[in-house]
Amino acid sequence: MFVRLLLVLLVLIAAFVAVRRVQAALRGDDRRRVRDARxxxxxxxxxxxxxxxxxxxxxxxxxxxxxxxxxxx
Ligand SMILES: [Zn+2]
Structure with missing residues (x-):
């Protein structure tokens, strides 16, 4: 039971980190696009x-x- 809870927690943390990385990558792309336009x-x-x-x-x-x-x- 405790191991299962730990696994769920790890998956949630991994998902959170993945979402943050995607958001950061998208922000970086936007910045690059603005610089290209100028x-x-x-x-x-x-x-x-x-x-x-x-x-x-x-x-x-x-x-x-x-x-x-x-x-x-
Ligand atoms: Zn020139």
């Missing part, structure tokens, strides 16, 4: 970088002012 590609060197640092010229994004000017010439 990443843009340089039209000159094809490097991906944060949108905050982008330089936009004629609707295209560049990683630096030097690349923006080089692509225009």
């Amino acid at each position: 990443t843009v590609r340089c039209a000159h060197c094809d490097v991906y970088f944060p949108r905050d640092e982008a330089i936009e010229v004629d609707g295209r994004t560049y990683c630096s002012r030097a690349h923006a000017e080089r692509h225009r010439a």
Whole structure:
């Protein structure tokens, strides 16, 4: 009887840990998706970088002012 109770307790703990891991993994995926959505590609060197640092010229994004000017010439 006591062994059975212990087994049920172990299964419950294992299930709780598994659920927490899945939740953490899902949160991680969401964070990754947000970061991907805010990443843009340089039209000159094809490097991906944060949108905050982008330089936009004629609707295209560049990683630096030097690349923006080089692509225009
Ligand atoms: Zn570039």
